[in-house]
Amino acid sequence: MKPNTTLATNLxxxxxxxxxxxxxxxxxxxxxPTPVSSCGTVISAAGNxxxxxxxxxxxxxxxxxxxxxxxLDLKGFTIDGGGGSGFGISTSSSQMSSTADLxxxxxxxxxxxxxxxxKCYGRTDGTAEGAGIILCSPxxxxxxxxxxxxxxxxxxxxxxxxxxxxxSTAKNKIANNYISNNQVGIDLANGCATNALVGNLLDGxxxxxxxxxxxNTADGNVAINSTLRGILVSQVAVxxxxxxxxxxHNLVGIxxxxxxxGNVFNGNTSFANTSFDLEDDNGNxxxxxWRGNFFGTNSPGCIx
Numbered sequence: 541m542k543p544n545t546t547l548a549t550n551l552x553x554x555x556x557x558x559x560x561x562x563x564x565x566x567x568x569x570x571x572x573p574t575p576v577s578s579c580g581t582v583i584s585a586a587g588n589x590x591x592x593x594x595x596x597x598x599x600x601x602x603x604x605x606x607x608x609x610x611x612l613d614l615k616g617f618t619i620d621g622g623g624g625s626g627f628g629i630s631t632s633s634s635q636m637s638s639t640a641d642l643x644x645x646x647x648x649x650x651x652x653x654x655x656x657x658x659k660c661y662g663r664t665d666g667t668a669e670g671a672g673i674i675l676c677s678p679x680x681x682x683x684x685x686x687x688x689x690x691x692x693x694x695x696x697x698x699x700x701x702x703x704x705x706x707x708s709t710a711k712n713k714i715a716n717n718y719i720s721n722n723q724v725g726i727d728l729a730n731g732c733a734t735n736a737l738v739g740n741l742l743d744g745x746x747x748x749x750x751x752x753x754x755x756n757t758a759d760g761n762v763a764i765n766s767t768l769r770g771i772l773v774s775q776v777a778v779x780x781x782x783x784x785x786x787x788x789h790n791l792v793g794i795x796x797x798x799x800x801x802g803n804v805f806n807g808n809t810s811f812a813n814t815s816f817d818l819e820d821d822n823g824n825x826x827x828x829x830w831r832g833n834f835f836g837t838n839s840p841g842c843i844x
Contacts, residue, residue: 614656
């Protein structure tokens with residue numbers, strides 16, 4: 541019996557145009573990444589970008605992200621603010637000098653920042669305002685927060701006033717970063733919502749995490765050697781989850797301020813802090829929920 545070559549020939553004729561079209565479509569949408577090599581670079585189009593060298597930008601922004609769907613790979617390089625005011629990386633239309641006017645902020649979406657160091661934006665004593673990275677929408681606190689879906693990971697943020705600052709923004713993920721010697725490591729302004737702070741190492745900051753706003757999650761972070769608090773929850777933040785974090789050698793390990801209510805603190809480990817390992821300034825255990833934590837000292841005594 542002879543093989544049916546007609547069927548094979550017809551199938552090949554059908555597949556070749558489809559394969560060619562797929563190859564063309566892939567090549568048409570895959571462009572090489574764009575280098576960033578100067579201070580104040582404004583990214584105004586979607587795409588992949590990479591830092592091509594170290595940048596020293598005293599009094600100036602390093603990179604300004606003014607478009608959605610941007611991947612910025614820092615490639616192990618450093619953006620250095622020189623201790624002056626400003627922001628290493630901002631989501632804004634142009635350079636920002638302070639947070640007094642948020643009209644420059646853009647609610648751009650789907651941003652990924654990763655793989656390098658940002659340092660010396662602002663001063664840890666507060667005499668110069670700045671942050672290594674600022675994610676902000678035009679809405680002043682307390683919002684409403686705008687969903688931006690920004691991810692910052694595997695980045696070093698050192699010796700800034702604030703390592704990562706979030707203002708009126710939602711659905712961002714700050715994960716697996718090393719954040720040290722800032723006045724505040726990660727600062728979620730009142731009104732920030734549904735953000736995830738996960739797996740960060742916060743070492744030697746004045747305050748490691750400062751969390752305001754509803755439905756945020758701080759999980760699996762390590763906050764050590766803070767001169768004030770490892771983790772501070774400062775606002776009415778219904779259902780914010782502070783879970784599975786480790787705090788040690790801070791003044792206070794984890795603190796809920798008197799204005800904070802509706803938060804859940806669960807499964808955290810906190811030992812060897814100077815004042816208290818766990819502290820709720822409301823003076824009760826009904827305003828916030830404390831359960832399943834491991835600690836040495838607490839105030840009030842009902843904290844579990």
